[in-house]
């Protein structure tokens with residue numbers, strides 16, 4: 686994968702990976718097939734993002750609202766996540782990628798929590814790029830937790846709240862991509878999105894390729910970010 690023609694001005698990109706179910710439905714396949722194909726896209730995009738020079742990629746894999754899905758689908762998603770971590774952790778580590786989990790992932794199955802903690806610990810010293818996976822993540826919950834922690838420390842300032850977000854220490858969020866045509870944030874990175882650019886595409890997540898990522902980064906590079914100034 687060659688870097689795009691323009692410099693990757695974005696440092697931190699987040700993706701709402703939507704459309705797995707519709708991708709499967711179009712093919713008369715079970716939803717599981719869509720999620721499985723979605724994991725293949727995660728692999729390709731994580732690799733491409735690294736090769737394009739992004740410092741951080743944050744992926745919305747399981748929201749705090751996703752528990753409302755049928756138990757079988759929740760279990761399928763957890764199984765895919767487990768397999769993904771087990772199968773790909775060597776590649777991340779070998780490529781100097783730091784794995785980070787954002788969200789209240791401690792509420793997942795103890796066996797999965799252990800696996801995630803081990804993977805995070807193993808890659809904690811890696812400095813090349815960060816791959817953050819949002820699990821049982823909800824931005825409103827993140828903000829409540831951060832505000833509570835800031836209040837407990839007696840400092841409810843912008844900086845103090847920011848320091849208690851799950852994303853503390855990551856580069857500022859530049860770009861949020863959402864696939865599949867929906868145009869909303871769905872409780873994802875609400876604080877961090879304050880000055881992020883938003884990019885919506887009709888492509889369903891399993892069909893999203895490194896070329897599409899490149900296109901989004903190129904569009905980002907041409908956006909005029911004023912941060913409230915002139």
Ligand code: FPP
Nearest residue numbers: 702703704705706707723724746765766769
């Ligand atoms: C949205 O598609 C996708 C999800 C709720 C989960 C995203 C999960 C993956 C891509 C796989 C697991 C992730 C990792 C990191 C291993 P949808 O089911 O809402 O699609 P629909 O809106 O078309 O029904």
